[in-house]
Amino acid sequence: MQIPGHGTVASGGGGSWSYGQDLKGVIASVGKNCNVNGVPCTAAEFTLVSGISSADITLIPPHQYNHSLRITLTNGQTKSCDHAGCSSAFHQDGNDERYQIQEANNPHSGIKLEFCY
Numbered sequence: 001m002q003i004p005g006h007g008t009v010a011s012g013g014g015g016s017w018s019y020g021q022d023l024k025g026v027i028a029s030v031g032k033n034c035n036v037n038g039v040p041c042t043a044a045e046f047t048l049v050s051g052i053s054s055a056d057i058t059l060i061p062p063h064q065y066n067h068s069l070r071i072t073l074t075n076g077q078t079k080s081c082d083h084a085g086c087s088s089a090f091h092q093d094g095n096d097e098r099y100q101i102q103e104a105n106n107p108h109s110g111i112k113l114e115f116c117y
Helices: none
Strands: 023-029 043-048 052-058 069-073 078-081 101-104 111-115
Touching: 043 069, 043 111, 052 069, 052 078, 069 101
Parallel strands: none
Antiparallel strands: 023 043, 043 052, 052 101, 069 078, 069 111
16 A cells, blocks of 8 residues: 555555544555555545545546445445456546545544455
């Protein structure tokens, strides 16, 4: 997982991390061939801030489906993708309202990422 200002975090098969500050522009993916930008894999993109936190699943090229992924924000909103043509993932830029999940005004917002669920 690439976290701007914190470098790359490897989970080694799972884990939990806490950061006492806003996180912006995080990209997370899983697979031996994924680079720090999550390419060419299924990726979660998210920002956790105390104003508006948001998350989405991206399969925008050069990303390609390689594993199932479910993302859940602290407020319970969730998106999941379990095949290459899933309708809940971005396949091209645009239409944020359809593909993003959001949480407003939570200074303790968090996200759960489940790859290969």
